[in-house]
Amino acid sequence: MRGIAPWRAAPVPGLGSGLGPGLDGSAATTDLPVLLPPRRAATAPFPWPTIAGIPRLAVPAWMVGLAFAIFAGSVGVAYAQTGTGRMGLWEAFTLWLPFIMDGFRLNLVISFLAMAIGTALGVLLGLMQVSRIRPLRAVAWTLTQFFRNTPWLVLLFSFMLLLPFEIVIGGRIISIPGWTKATLAFSLPIMANIAEIVRGAVQSIPPGQWESSESLAFSRRQTLWMIILPQCVKRMIPPWMNWYAILTMATPLCSILEVREMVKSTREALNALGDPPEFLAPFYSFILVVFFAYCYPIARWTISLERKYAVKN
Amino acid sequence: MLDLISDYFRALYENTGWNFVIFYEQYEWDRFVEAIRVSLELIVSSLIFSLIVGVVGAWAQGSPVRAVRAFMAGYIQFFRNTPPYVQLLFFFFVLGNLTPQTDMGGYYEPMISNFGWAVISLSFFAGAFNVEIFRAGIEAVPTATREAAESLGYTRLQSYIHIVLPLAFRISLPALNNNLVNLLKTTTQAYAIAVPEMLYTLNQVWSDNVNVEEMMIVLFIYYVGLVAILVYGMHRWEMRMRVPGYG
Numbered sequence: 387m388r389g390i391a392p393w394r395a396a397p398v399p400g401l402g403s404g405l406g407p408g409l410d411g412s413a414a415t416t417d418l419p420v421l422l423p424p425r426r427a428a429t430a431p432f433p434w435p436t437i438a439g440i441p442r443l444a445v446p447a448w449m450v451g452l453a454f455a456i457f458a459g460s461v462g463v464a465y466a467q468t469g470t471g472r473m474g475l476w477e478a479f480t481l482w483l484p485f486i487m488d489g490f491r492l493n494l495v496i497s498f499l500a501m502a503i504g505t506a507l508g509v510l511l512g513l514m515q516v517s518r519i520r521p522l523r524a525v526a527w528t529l530t531q532f533f534r535n536t537p538w539l540v541l542l543f544s545f546m547l548l549l550p551f552e553i554v555i556g557g558r559i560i561s562i563p564g565w566t567k568a569t570l571a572f573s574l575p576i577m578a579n580i581a582e583i584v585r586g587a588v589q590s591i592p593p594g595q596w597e598s599s600e601s602l603a604f605s606r607r608q609t610l611w612m613i614i615l616p617q618c619v620k621r622m623i624p625p626w627m628n629w630y631a632i633l634t635m636a637t638p639l640c641s642i643l644e645v646r647e648m649v650k651s652t653r654e655a656l657n658a659l660g661d662p663p664e665f666l667a668p669f670y671s672f673i674l675v676v677f678f679a680y681c682y683p684i685a686r687w688t689i690s691l692e693r694k695y696a697v698k699n
Numbered sequence: 700m701l702d703l704i705s706d707y708f709r710a711l712y713e714n715t716g717w718n719f720v721i722f723y724e725q726y727e728w729d730r731f732v733e734a735i736r737v738s739l740e741l742i743v744s745s746l747i748f749s750l751i752v753g754v755v756g757a758w759a760q761g762s763p764v765r766a767v768r769a770f771m772a773g774y775i776q777f778f779r780n781t782p783p784y785v786q787l788l789f790f791f792f793v794l795g796n797l798t799p800q801t802d803m804g805g806y807y808e809p810m811i812s813n814f815g816w817a818v819i820s821l822s823f824f825a826g827a828f829n830v831e832i833f834r835a836g837i838e839a840v841p842t843a844t845r846e847a848a849e850s851l852g853y854t855r856l857q858s859y860i861h862i863v864l865p866l867a868f869r870i871s872l873p874a875l876n877n878n879l880v881n882l883l884k885t886t887t888q889a890y891a892i893a894v895p896e897m898l899y900t901l902n903q904v905w906s907d908n909v910n911v912e913e914m915m916i917v918l919f920i921y922y923v924g925l926v927a928i929l930v931y932g933m934h935r936w937e938m939r940m941r942v943p944g945y946g
Binding site: 452456531532535536537538539540543544547548631635636637638639642649663666667670671673674677678681682685 | 773776777779780781782783784785786788789792793796880884885886887888890891898902905911912915918919922923926927
């Protein structure tokens with residue numbers, strides 16, 4: 387029955403569409419005007435094609451077509467506008483491609499590190515939110531709300547400008563590069579949102595489980611670590627991945643503060659080429675296409691895991 | 700207004716060194732007020748246009764024409780899976796470069812200002828999420844209700860406007876709330892194309908007065924406050940729009 391939404395799983399005899407359950411292709415269980423539960427992301431085909439149990443990350447053909455069409459279209463615009471005597475688009479593009487992709491590598495490094503730090507701190511903060519100690523809960527709640535509701539760019543600015551650019555430890559001067567500060571700044575909103583995920587997951591476990599483990603003489607800590615959290619992991623993975631994609635898409639923001647990631651390096655490349663207006667479209671759409679190629683499969687994978695791990699009532 | 704608080708903040712600066720210059724100097728105060736105006740204008744117009752994109756998009760998504768549906772799916776996936784900041788730059792630098800310029804007598808003014816591009820880009824970004832949110836809401840409206848509207852002679856558009864949307868909107872409100880908060884926070888990115896909203900203006904203030912810490916505090920309070928107001932307002936709205944028996 388995997389893959390069929392639970393509320394559609396069992397057709398009620400006699401309430402079908404007149405053709406009998408399943409014959410008309412729909413799996414609606416009732417004709418009564420009841421509110422159907424919202425269905426998420428109808429665009430995703432299901433079941434997800436898998437190869438040896440691993441979700442196949444192939445994107446639909448038209449999606450690839452779209453990405454190529456955008457890029458090729460902008461290249462066409464560029465060619466239409468190119469004057470003579472300038473460096474050709476492809477020549478310029480291939481010349482600067484390694485430099486630009488080097489920038490994208492920094493985007494990825496920042497996203498990995500910020501996600502790791504944010505997850506570690508976020509789990510801690512989330513557990514503080516379900517703590518029995520009232521002041522601890524209040525502190526955790528305040529921190530979570532604060533970092534969830536401030537714009538990322540404001541956090542980024544405050545970290546870039548208020549953290550020192552070098553620190554002295556034992557007489558040695560250690561300089562802190564901009565991207566490190568950006569990583570720390572990004573990890574804080576991630577921390578707050580992971581904390582919310584952890585809190586939500588812990589609270590979504592039926593209270594009967596707490597009660598039965600108490601009756602089996604588990605302590606509160608044992609219950610949390612051995613009974614509750616292992617069940618939470620599964621339902622936390624899809625939203626966690628979703629936040630990873632959001633984080634990755636936020637990393638270009640640090641180019642505003644002169645960190646040489648993909649957007650910054652593209653602008654530097656365009657600068658070095660003398661800022662020809664006809665190159666803007668292909669270069670900027672290349673950034674969009676690269677991020678799309680990275681984030682779209684993650685989004686699809688998230689949706690498929692979400693369905694796979696959906697709680698069956 | 701400034702007269703009321705200027706003495707206090709001037710004294711605060713003289714006694715403690717905390718320089719909230721925007722609260723005691725006329726010039727900086729005017730800048731600050733203007734920044735509030737621009738940022739609220741940016742937020743409100745992006746909110747409204749993103750809702751329009753969402754409503755129209757959700758309608759188009761249920762279209763019987765395959766090409767329209769495919770176009771909508773492409774739009775949603777593209778805007779959801781690319782960085783909003785790069786979208787903004789793309790709109791401003793690439794499309795802004797292609798739009799015609801009007802002759803203002805001696806100098807040229809682009810047809811769409813940087814503020815206009817910020818609104819367009821942010822609306823399409825948040826709109827892509829709104830379409831999905833509204834679609835989920837529309838799907839939750841019972842088919843029988845739609846069929847009843849059809850049997851009463853409503854066209855697809857009429858039943859969408861008068862029957863489906865009012866119900867779907869109520870179902871969508873909690874998810875919409877989240878997305879609009881996100882949009883509010885994303886408006887700060889208009890900084891990158893020099894829209895004089897709050898972040899941009901306070902950046903100028905702290906460059907002139909070297910008071911980064913103080914202005915940072917103002918920024919944090921401003922945005923957390925705005926989000927709180929938006930969340931509170933949406934919650935009140937949700938309560939008022941509640942139809943007994945639904946959701």
